[in-house]
Amino acid sequence: MDAIINEYKKHGVDNFYRLHGNDYENPHRDIVENIIMEAKSKWNIQGNVLDLCCGSGEVSNVLKDCDVEGLDPYTSELYEKNTNNNCIEMTFKDIVCRGLEKRYDNVICSYALHLCERSMLPILLYRISEVSDNLFVITPHKKPDCDGEFFKEKERMKRERTTIIWYESRIA
Numbered sequence: 001m002d003a004i005i006n007e008y009k010k011h012g013v014d015n016f017y018r019l020h021g022n023d024y025e026n027p028h029r030d031i032v033e034n035i036i037m038e039a040k041s042k043w044n045i046q047g048n049v050l051d052l053c054c055g056s057g058e059v060s061n062v063l064k065d066c067d068v069e070g071l072d073p074y075t076s077e078l079y080e081k082n083t084n085n086n087c088i089e090m091t092f093k094d095i096v097c098r099g100l101e102k103r104y105d106n107v108i109c110s111y112a113l114h115l116c117e118r119s120m121l122p123i124l125l126y127r128i129s130e131v132s133d134n135l136f137v138i139t140p141h142k143k144p145d146c147d148g149e150f151f152k153e154k155e156r157m158k159r160e161r162t163t164i165i166w167y168e169s170r171i172a
């Protein structure tokens with residue numbers, strides 16, 4: 001984690017992923033896979049899923065029996081190769097400006113929502129709540145707190161240092 005924070009500081013987050021989009025690997029992949037598998041069975045996650053900031057497919061590859069689409073501006077080539085799913089190429093800012101095009105039963109964002117600029121987060125959450133009643137955030141941090149005007153926390157689970165938080169839309 002420290003190493004990646006230093007890389008973010010050196011290049012900036014977007015530039016880091018622009019440079020490394022095709023060789024991205026989450027060093028905590030096993031924890032992400034385990035926590036999503038447990039959440040899927042405990043919380044009965046089903047239907048269609050948007051894997052927001054999908055990286056190389058860490059979340060999508062666990063949800064093989066769901067209808068999953070990825071979204072990531074920098075890793076689409078790698079993601080599509082690893083998962084055979086479609087990847088929408090959009091940044092947080094694009095989502096804020098244009099919104100998402102279709103409805104999803106679930107939006108899952110793993111190890112990435114803290115990368116959204118704090119000032120943009122409320123509008124991003126609004127945009128997500130326009131298309132989905134369920135948002136799952138997987139994070140190794142306390143940040144970001146998505147409880148607010150658009151989502152409310154429903155449940156959470158922590159495994160090692162990683163937490164998954166299930167938020168429900170307030171405007172459903």
Ligand SMILES: C[S@@+](CC[C@H](N)C(=O)[O-])C[C@H]1O[C@@H](n2cnc3c(N)ncnc32)[C@H](O)[C@@H]1O
Nearest residue numbers: 017026053054055058074075091092110111112
């Ligand atoms: C730490 S990785 C997480 C990837 C994957 N979800 C996982 O759990 O391993 C962060 C992801 O956020 C994406 N990302 C970086 N800046 C972004 C931005 N401005 N808008 C949308 N996604 C962005 C990166 O391309 C990268 O795939």
